[in-house]
Amino acid sequence: MAHVDGEYSVQRGAFGAEAPLTEERLVSLVEQAFEGNGQLGECVEDAVTRLAAASSQHKFVVTATEIRGAGAAGQTLQSHAGAAWDGKRDGAHSVRVQRAGSEVLVTVVWLAR
Numbered sequence: 001m002a003h004v005d006g007e008y009s010v011q012r013g014a015f016g017a018e019a020p021l022t023e024e025r026l027v028s029l030v031e032q033a034f035e036g037n038g039q040l041g042e043c044v045e046d047a048v049t050r051l052a053a054a055s056s057q058h059k060f061v062v063t064a065t066e067i068r069g070a071g072a073a074g075q076t077l078q079s080h081a082g083a084a085w086d087g088k089r090d091g092a093h094s095v096r097v098q099r100a101g102s103e104v105l106v107t108v109v110w111l112a113r
Helices: 023-033 040-054
Strands: 002-004 007-009 058-068 091-099 102-112
Touching: 023 040, 023 091, 023 102, 040 058, 040 102
Parallel strands: none
Antiparallel strands: 002 007, 058 102, 091 102
8 A cells, every 4th residue: 555645545456367356356346345334344244255256266355444534634544464375376455445434445365275
């Protein structure tokens, strides 16, 4: 994630040769799961269900960080993660989702079974 003039941008994910979905499909499923005003935990569970239905060959981990007052002066957010995996079969991608009154940074990690 990179800081850009009071806002943030999401850096491109790690899509290996055997990624379970295209980047566009993954983003679409995450955005669908986070539509509306459901509780954040419910949205995460919905995203996991949608991703698992799209690929039975992978396990998925979904995290969501809600950012209220995004873009406010002096606000910063920094997030880092590390993993040891097979770069051809496993990967991760983050998606920025707009919600009423907030933004959510959703990270999806997939691991080949």
